[in-house]
Amino acid sequence: MPMIMAQESEKYPLHRCIFQGDVKTLNILIRTRDITEKDKQGNTPLHLAVMLGRKECVQLLLAHGASVKVKNLAGWSPLAEAISYGDRQTISSLLRKLKQQAREQMEERRPNLVAALHQMGDFYMELKWDFQSWVPLVSRVLPSDICKIHKSGASIRMDTTLVDFNDMRWERGDISFIFNGDQKPSHSLTVLDNKAKLFQRVRYEETELEIEDEVDILMSSDIMAAQMSTKSITFSRAQTGWIFREDKREMVGAFHADFYQINGMVLESRKRREHLSEEDLQKNKAIMESLTKGSSQGFKNGEPPMRRASLNPPPESNITWDEYVVAPPGQCPLLGRNLVYKESSKSFKATVAMSPDFPLTVDMLLNVLEVITPFKHLSKLRQFVLMKLPPGFPVKIDIPILPTVTAKITFQEFAFRNDIDPELFQVPSDYFEDPMRGYGAYLTMMMVLHTASCARG
Template structure:
């Protein structure tokens, strides 16, 4: 009896780049477009790795999933960037954004329906960005997300809009979601320009061609990706453990409690939280790579961030090799699950460095808080996480099996020197009254409801303000994925103010060898060191009092050497941590002495 035909038929057509036959096979609807081959790749992942643009185009037209990650944790878009092909990157990026938009739009009605069944509320989420690096922590931005929920209507206000042209973008913006019979209405309200962009989900989802056309990225965006390292940052929470924080030295130590936004909260530490950052550079030109040898900037060297470098596909190149099949793997070898490829692989040989840092996250949990994390807060975090990297990390952390209680405050790592502290406050305007929110009068239907914290929200907050111009949907340039870029933006915003005169070199210029918005020729390594020296001098002047005991009449001392500056800067950065550890040791010693005395007396 004849078999069903060759295994992995779509993959084999992709391997040979027989895109017309691939189109016909997909039109027959007899094959699973998301089937994985023995190496864990879908047809789209295989087509991208092999650089077969025509096959990629066919698969994307048939809605192959761009959001899937490989078993090594790389997204399809990142693999497309590694090919160095601008057309490939443009195509994958366009469909990635299109699929993200349709998934977001399709999920909003379900989100609003879930919220409709929960009690109405108003709450504020304060985001504070902190760092162990003194200057970064001094001027990191903060933002307050203000959230109104009434029935199946939701409004989220923010002032920190994102990152563009190497600066934090500020503005007063509201995002309003209103449930309707046909789906939902989404409004983005720009209060600074008094403009409202509206989108009706039912109509948008029925016009895929028009939506896809709006997703085409600019040439500058594509070029920026191809000249920047591929950076992947994620929280590894597989080994996270929660433990109660202790306090007190007299008598037995007690479990720590703190009041947050008027609620008693237990304080927990989440240990073994690992932040994994991987950087790939195989697609970069020698000039791009030379800007930061091995992906390591002067600032990273200053912070002492060790990286482990690794290279894959290191087998000897054979005669029939090609740029995307450097070890000349045959299709029979590739599709044979019993054939070991060992260090051989398809795709451009990977050049990667990685670093793993272990953090301790902290959370404050209140068992008395009336908000429901699952019914009221998680739907909002899920919505914001689709297009916001910070909310995505918060969602990943909250999805862990947390101890009981509502997380009134959470502190988690975002990048290797940047933390986010999120605090829930002003529930239903109880701390700072708002005209749009009030507690209903006793005896009213809302007051008599089963809600532990009855709250009434003015329906006017979900309407377009008077005098605003209402326009159709508008799509902004999507945020870049690489969290490392957001870190660099944060550092730049935090430290630019260190330079007070036009001719001074700021810390940001020392990190990037350029002024924001300028395209200057690359400086030499010697000039780079001079810039970093001058930048560190400015940093230290902000942290060290001028004129020591040996300085007559307050005359500034001679500038320290570069090595001395590095030593002082690192000393400043670690002093607070050392002091904390010293206090902890002293507290433990005092406790042991008191305990010993109490045992002796008895």
């Protein structure tokens, strides 16, 4: 047994340096070792550095490009653990690095995405969204929406009236989202507010004020992770008829479709709040709503806004490296705060209608959705389409959006067209650029927070 423990102790030299606070050796090894390596708990060196409060190690790992998005066996990223630990500087450093890595990944994919859009025919498409709930009376007040999508060359325009949807609250508007793939990144994304006749360029890089706002959001809210589990999903042909049962086939708009039952669809939600007090939860609710609606805390009487201070660090862990490294997978010793943790799961009965006649392919749809996923409900659609679906194109889908809400999405119209008006992808001459934080800044934040939420779990 001692020999086994000694062998285990020699594994993961970067992890060991961080655990023991040996920055000097870490600085030597980091140049030749794989900083993405995971130990038996799925923790990378960056996970451990954050969980143990080794700030110098955190900065060293980030400087060498350690991934902020990677998850451990428990499903949490270094950013989630940093929020739990509560050191503002560390959270800010990780968030900045997360943004940088997300930009780099986006720019790496961009040439292939633009080339794929150019190869695709120009088209007009409508997606109808109907939101439903199993909670009595809720379905009566849930919104519906029709997203209208025009595509020409490497340009995509989406018109929508549903700007945001979260926890039974939704924000209506008349918004157009324009992506011009042939433009430089700083000018490729534009949001039009058609009621106010305003526009904003969606930036990939935020101001210091916006970064600090986002740090406040992360420090002031639950560490959330919600995902549609696809591990146990199977598809079976939906049946129709009382006595003589047969496979269900119907027209969905102009398209013949085969209907399938989706079995084993589960929406898993996890929440941590060990970093929040009851006073925090009350006090920060208003701040959270203000920030996510795109209105900054601003400056009052010339004074900078009040910022969340770092928390007192959790008690120093008395776990030794040898104890940590021999712990069975999934039984990670407590290295930070005592978890305040809640998880829930809900099974959904759902159907999908697959059509062999639909002119668009699933791969083409994924390219379109990659552009417009800053809208959270469209991000859910993209997650669903990434699953291994039955043959054909999903012309009608049920997907869970929230634990109590399901969306029914119908591709009710599609046509390849060569007469798409190029002016649709330009800002109208009578629109003014909005200097205030509005939909453009809102979508910028949503893009970052969507990435952050993926990284958190």
